[in-house]
Structures are given as C-alpha cells and as structure tokens.
Amino acid sequence: MTSPLRRLLQYTRPHRRDIVLGTTYSILNKFFDVLPEVLIGVAVDVVVNRQDSFLARMGLSSVSMQLLLLGLLTVLIWGGESLFQYLYEVKWRNLAQTIQHGLRMDAYRHVQQLDMNYFENQSTGKLLGILNDDINQMERFLNGGINAIIQVFCSSILVSAVFFVLAPKIALIALLPVPLILYGAFWFQRRLEPRYAVVREAAGVLNGRLNNNLLGIATIKSFAAEEREAEHIEAASNIYREHNRAAIRFSSAITPVIRMAILSGFVATLVYGGMLTLSGELAVGGYSVLVFLTQRLLWPLTGLAEITDLYQRSMASTQRVLNLLETPLHIPYGGQTLSRGTVKGQLQFEGLHFAYGEQAVLDGVEVTVPAGQTVAFVGSTGSGKSTLIKLLLRFYTAQQGRITLDGQDIQQLDLQGLRRAIGYVSQDTFLTDGTVAENIAYGLPEASREQIIAAAQAAEAHAFISQLPQGYDTRVGERGQKLSGGQRQRIALARAVLKDPPILVLDEATSAVDNETEAAIQRSLDHLVVGRTTLMIAHRLSTIRNAHCIYVLEQGRIVEHGTHDQLVAANGSYASLWRLQTGQRDPGNDLGLAAL
Structure with a gap:
C-alpha cells in the first residue's frame, strides 16, 4: 500500500509552487541561522590573532575595521534569518490552512455523495472525527513538521560542510552519531504507526458516543440516565486514554536515546578538537566554530522526537481522511440531463x-x-x-x-x-440552524420574502411564524429544536410548496401534529396536490x-x-x-x- 505521506504529497500537487517557495525560505533561513556560529569563530580569531587573523589575510589589516565588518555582517545575517523565518512561517502556515480547507471540503463533498447504505454502517461521530480532528491533526504537521524536517536536513549538510573544511578528522568523529540518530528516529516512527492508528480509531468511537448522547440529551434526561451515560463516556474516554498512554510511553523514549547519541558527538569534538588546538593543528577560532556548530548540528536532532511523534500522529489521521476520499460511489451523480420544466x-x-x-x-x-x-x-x-x-x-x-x-x-x-424534480417531506423533519425564512427557502435560496410568506400561508404555517420573536427571521436552533414537532413539519411542508416540484412525496407529513393542525395541513394538501404527481405514505387513513x-x-x-x-x-x-x-x-x- 502507498504510504500516507506519499498519498498526501500527491494530493498537494496543485500547491507545488507554494511548497517550493516554502522549502526555499526554510533553506535560506537555515543558511543564515548557521552563519552566526561561523562569525563567532572569526571574531575569536580576530581577537586572538589580530593582524594575523583570517580577515587580515583577506586584506583587512585594521582590527577595528575587522570588528566593524563582523558587526555589519552580524546585522545582515540576523536580518536575513529573521526575514526568511517570517516568510517561511507565513508560507507554510497559509499552505497548511489551504490544504486543510481543501481536503476537508473534498472529504465532505465526497461524504455527501455516498449512498445511504454507507451511513448505516458508519458512526456519525467517527465521520465527524475524520472531517474535523483528523484533518486538524494533519494541519499541525503541515504547519511546522515539514519545515522542521527540511531545516534538520539542511542544518546537517551545512554544518557538515563547515566541519570538513575546517577539520576533516573531527568531522568524522562528530558526525558519526548522525546516521544512528536518524536510524533510531525512523525505527521509533515505524513502531509508533500502529499505536497511533489505534488511538485515532478510539478517538472516533469516543466522538461517536459523545455525538449520539448530545443528540439524544432529551431522552437521557427523561429516563434519568445521566449517570449511566456518563459512565459510558468515561469507559470510552478511558480506552482512548490507555491507547494514548501506550503511544506516549514509546514516543517519550526517543529524546533520551537521541540525547545520549548527541552527547558522544559533542564530547568527541570538545576533547579531540581541544587536543588538536593545543598541539597547533587547529586554530583557536576554528576550534570555537566547531564547538558551537557541534551543538548547533546535534542538538536540534532532539527535535526529531517531537517531529517523529507529530509525523506519525499526522499520518495516522491522513490515512483515515484519504481512505474516506477513496470510498467508492455506488450511486453516480452524472447521467442524462433532466430539466424540471419538462417533467410530466x-x-x-x-x-x-x-x-x-x-x-x-x-x-x-x-x-x-x-x-x-x-x-x-x-x-x-x-x-x-x-x-x-x-x-x-x-x-x-x-x-x-x-x-x-x-x-x-x-x-x-x-x-x-431527478431530486430537484421531487419535493420530499419526511416524517423525520430536518431543519438547519438558520432562520425560519432560510429553512423554507432551503430548496430555492433565491426566493423572495413574498414567495416565502406565500408558501408558509399555503402550509398553514404563517400564523405561528408571525407570533415568533423575530417572525421569519427567528433562528430555529439545531435541527429546529426551538420549534414543536408540528411547527417543524409545517415549515417542511412550506419548503416543499415553495420548491413547486412536479412530483411531491409526503412521508407521514402529518405524523407529528394534532387533529386541528392536521385538518389545516390537509386543506393545504388538497390544493397542493392538484396537477402534480403525488406519492403519500400515511398511517392516518383520513389523510389519503x-x-x-x-x-x-x-x-x-x-x-x-x-x-x-x-x-x-x-x-x-x-x-x-x-x-x-x-x-x-x-x-x-x-x-x-x-x-x-
């Protein structure tokens, strides 16, 4: 199977130019970041050797001029480092937001096109976890993880080059731990992968339980089942916590192991380089550069622990998101064009x-x-x-x-x-968390206020809507929870009236209303069904x-x-x-x- 990172990189192809720019800014920032240590060595060389310093041999004999030049170079280098840090942070963070947004929208649009059979076999909480938590986890890696990997790689190359120029013998000893450190990081990464995959699955289960309970909060309260449901949430949360603990125990070992490998390289540079300097084989300035650069090279490698952890969490999430995107569509959206006006x-x-x-x-x-x-x-x-x-x-x-x-x-x-040609009023009325007017115009967003009111009047809904605090501009709450069942059903009927479809489907359209409201709705239906094909499902036979x-x-x-x-x-x-x-x-x- 293709690795999650490779699949993610394939998905980011449209953003190749931004990725190249971000990479360039990261490399230039690291180049300027390494130079201050070189300047420290040159400064030490100036102070110790004065007219015999490296800069003097370059033609600048005045010690004061040498120091002024170093000061100017320091300002330029720090300015360059700061500039490119700003540029790469803006580029990578905006790129992360763009990719996150695009991936979330692609995944959501794909989910909307999946057949209903898919949703019967999936937890809503799991889907919410993928569309929200998993994509956010991937964003965190794109925000800083990629830049960190690029900078560690560039730092290793730049510092190694300086080492081999100044002291090839020390370079071999100081850099010896680097392959071991990289191997160890990848070794840990491979073993973290299955652990974080289990963590993400446990997160999906927990999200599913939370989502289900929040939607059914009225039932939980009515049966006084709060404590029992809290115990269910606690059990799911404990499973999530235990899976995280297993991953944490493993990931926490990375930094100590890398730290000990770093220590060996630093000690080798410090001791062996000092001996070469005392024997005159290495200049004092060169020795200073090597000591500072050894720390600059090896110490950031401790960040591999965090990068490895962040990478593996991100890849576990990326795998779930991309697997969702690759779920096949069994009911294709394409087909022969159907104009509603031509439907008999x-x-x-x-x-x-x-x-x-x-x-x-x-x-x-x-x-x-x-x-x-x-x-x-x-x-x-x-x-x-x-x-x-x-x-x-x-x-x-x-x-x-x-x-x-x-x-x-x-x-x-x-x-x-096909669906635009059908007006559907189900027994399970769905309303968005918008205004009454927005819900009535759900199938015809461009409808005027006059058309919306006319549809509400036809559905016998205008009277109760007029009595709401803000009338047609009253927000109905999530799933219309601020309205009664009968009110929700009449708004759903008004929505179908406004759509004015050639085919009308009424699935228990009066199931949640009292007898008086049913009679009012029935009067509306008697007018609404005239001249259009209507399919009705009813338990109350009086309505048919x-x-x-x-x-x-x-x-x-x-x-x-x-x-x-x-x-x-x-x-x-x-x-x-x-x-x-x-x-x-x-x-x-x-x-x-x-x-x-």
Whole structure:
C-alpha cells in the first residue's frame, strides 16, 4: 500500500509552487541561522590573532575595521534569518490552512455523495472525527513538521560542510552519531504507526458516543440516565486514554536515546578538537566554530522526537481522511440531463426487489402512477412503504427491477436533476440552524420574502411564524429544536410548496401534529396536490381518502389496491384498518365474540 505521506504529497500537487517557495525560505533561513556560529569563530580569531587573523589575510589589516565588518555582517545575517523565518512561517502556515480547507471540503463533498447504505454502517461521530480532528491533526504537521524536517536536513549538510573544511578528522568523529540518530528516529516512527492508528480509531468511537448522547440529551434526561451515560463516556474516554498512554510511553523514549547519541558527538569534538588546538593543528577560532556548530548540528536532532511523534500522529489521521476520499460511489451523480420544466411526472415501479443486507423488504412490487395523480401507500411498519420512496430518490439501488420517470429509467438520469424534480417531506423533519425564512427557502435560496410568506400561508404555517420573536427571521436552533414537532413539519411542508416540484412525496407529513393542525395541513394538501404527481405514505387513513389509488403493502408485497371506497367495500386489510381508526365495530371480531 502507498504510504500516507506519499498519498498526501500527491494530493498537494496543485500547491507545488507554494511548497517550493516554502522549502526555499526554510533553506535560506537555515543558511543564515548557521552563519552566526561561523562569525563567532572569526571574531575569536580576530581577537586572538589580530593582524594575523583570517580577515587580515583577506586584506583587512585594521582590527577595528575587522570588528566593524563582523558587526555589519552580524546585522545582515540576523536580518536575513529573521526575514526568511517570517516568510517561511507565513508560507507554510497559509499552505497548511489551504490544504486543510481543501481536503476537508473534498472529504465532505465526497461524504455527501455516498449512498445511504454507507451511513448505516458508519458512526456519525467517527465521520465527524475524520472531517474535523483528523484533518486538524494533519494541519499541525503541515504547519511546522515539514519545515522542521527540511531545516534538520539542511542544518546537517551545512554544518557538515563547515566541519570538513575546517577539520576533516573531527568531522568524522562528530558526525558519526548522525546516521544512528536518524536510524533510531525512523525505527521509533515505524513502531509508533500502529499505536497511533489505534488511538485515532478510539478517538472516533469516543466522538461517536459523545455525538449520539448530545443528540439524544432529551431522552437521557427523561429516563434519568445521566449517570449511566456518563459512565459510558468515561469507559470510552478511558480506552482512548490507555491507547494514548501506550503511544506516549514509546514516543517519550526517543529524546533520551537521541540525547545520549548527541552527547558522544559533542564530547568527541570538545576533547579531540581541544587536543588538536593545543598541539597547533587547529586554530583557536576554528576550534570555537566547531564547538558551537557541534551543538548547533546535534542538538536540534532532539527535535526529531517531537517531529517523529507529530509525523506519525499526522499520518495516522491522513490515512483515515484519504481512505474516506477513496470510498467508492455506488450511486453516480452524472447521467442524462433532466430539466424540471419538462417533467410530466409519470412513474412506473417495475418488479422491484430490495433487501437491507439479508433482510428482504420489497418482493416484486409493481406500481403505476399516472402523471398528475395522487397515489398512497399504507401498511404496517416494515412493509416497505418508505423504501419505495428511498428508491425513487435513489438513496439506494434496487437489486432487481427498475423505476421509470416519463418512460426513462431513473438510473440513467442526472441524480441532482431527478431530486430537484421531487419535493420530499419526511416524517423525520430536518431543519438547519438558520432562520425560519432560510429553512423554507432551503430548496430555492433565491426566493423572495413574498414567495416565502406565500408558501408558509399555503402550509398553514404563517400564523405561528408571525407570533415568533423575530417572525421569519427567528433562528430555529439545531435541527429546529426551538420549534414543536408540528411547527417543524409545517415549515417542511412550506419548503416543499415553495420548491413547486412536479412530483411531491409526503412521508407521514402529518405524523407529528394534532387533529386541528392536521385538518389545516390537509386543506393545504388538497390544493397542493392538484396537477402534480403525488406519492403519500400515511398511517392516518383520513389523510389519503381522496387519493386516486391506494396500495396496501404487507411484507414487501402489494396485497390490495384501489380507491378508498373500493378498498372499504372489498372488506380486506384496508377495511379492517379503516374500521379500527374510525372506531367502527369489525364484523370479523363480532363473529369471534359470538362464537365465544
């Protein structure tokens, strides 16, 4: 498998120019960073040897002029170092933000295109962890980790060059620990990889539990289950902590090991270089340069511990993000262009078979919906009613059979165009944390305030909206939690009204309202469904009495169909359900009582 770093570098190709600039600034900063130690050696040489110094041999005989030159060079070098530090920090940090933003948006857009089956097998908290925590972890590495690696590499080359120019014998001894240090850093890095992969998985589980509990806080409170849920969070947090401890114990050993390797190189330079200086084989200034540079070369290598730790955390996160991006799309978005204005709305469900895993839900369903007519589906929970709608919206793909719209297989149509032609009001109403007006205009953002109000009036929502603190500009809270269930459902209905789709799908559109509100919504629906193809799913049969055709499903099969009057007269499943809901005595039960 390709390494996470290589996969990340492939992803950053569009930013190659910025990466080159950032690398250049980092190298130049390190070049100027090394020079002060060289100047110290030259200064010592000037003070000790005066007219016989290195600068004097270069033609500058005056000691005061030599010192002034060193002062000027020091200002220029420190200025250059500071300038390029500013440039590389701005470049790398902005690049990290840009890549982080692009990667997060690409991952989010990809997640939105995944089929619903994917979400049924994934924890929401895990996805949030990838889109937020993991990408932030990668950003931390891009912020400073890459620059640190570049600077350690450049520092090693520059200092080694100075060493070999001044004292080749000392260079070999002083630099001997460097390969061992690098080998040790990579050795630790390879063993940290699986540990941090486990840490990120544990973080995803913890995020999932937290997200689930926050969404269900009302239920937790109502069952007085706060302490029990706190114990669940504590257990997940402890697992995360223990996995982190295992990684920390290992990563914490890197610095002490590297420190001892550094010590051997520094002692060798200090002792052996001092002996060469005393014997006259090495100048005092050169000895000063070597002592300072040994520390400048070897001491930053202790940073390899932090870099290795940061790198491995980042790569574990990068692996998860890029794996998410590579999740295949089973329901492609492309297809034949579909203009909403050309849709007539004739639907045909032909021999549909569908199962969620091993659980069969639809078994050869055949339904014809003429354009402009209203068709209703009734049946017990799990009979397949909502699954038909999900297949129409292409949340899933049927294992057998097909659905056609105006004679065209919907699998061949552009997915976005298909969904724009359908107005969907589900029983689980979703509202964004925006204003009432923004939620009504969710499917038509360019709608005017007059259009929004007209849609709300048609959905019998205008009265309660007008009584809200800021009217249509009132924020509804996360998932619309500031509104009642009936209010949320009426806003969802207004959203569908404003969209004005040729096909309308109502999945238990009155499930969360009282009888008075239901009657108001029903009046709206009676006007809304005229002239458009409408599919209704309902447990309250009173809401579908006027449907052109009602289909009764049992265990994924259509067992009855006809108008309301026809089905009541047939005295089958629908008639029994109707009598139950209207409080009429069931003749079948009367016979049973008589027999008793």
